[in-house]
Amino acid sequence: MPIQHFAPPAHIQAPPLSFAARTGDLLFISGIPGYDDNRQLPDDFEAQFGFVVVNITRVLTEAGASLRDLVKLNVLLTRAADVAPMNKLYAQAFGPAPYPARTTCVVQALPDPKMLIEIEGIASLAK
Structure with missing residues (x-):
């Protein structure tokens, strides 16, 4: 089965990677930071966490999935x-x-010095 790759959301400047890759019924989601829609990292943890969830939801939606399809984070x-x-x-x-x-x-640090959190995961796309 071919691997399907998902590009980073337009509002995130990303290194050379796929934000997610699907093989079979599994979707592997790259580490997602808490960037807002203006490509900025809020200063506080709660805001960054919220944007991480928004950004993961966007990736899942593009793949036809939801937060309830996550099996590992x-x-x-x-x-x-x-x-x-x-x-x-x-x-x-x-x-x-x-x-x-x-x-x-x-961890000691993440790629952007302002990043306080990053979440990666695996979702099941089996229906």
Whole structure:
């Protein structure tokens, strides 16, 4: 089966990559940052998280899927203090249970020094 690639949303300046690639019934979503529609990163964590969810939703919609089709997410944070707020926001965005499987890592830095969060994932497109 051929692999289908999805370009980055127009409002995000991206490195050379596909924001998502589909093979069979699986959609692999690249790390999604919290850029707003003006290609800016808000200063606060909650706003960046919100835009990450908006941007993931856009990628999923283009592939004919929704947040409920996510089966695995990897969350990268640059500050350990954001884990608790992220859990609250995550439950609101990706709930109700059952939630996607998840790994959360606190990393030293992300590609843009203002990035506080990045989320990548896998969605099932089986209907």
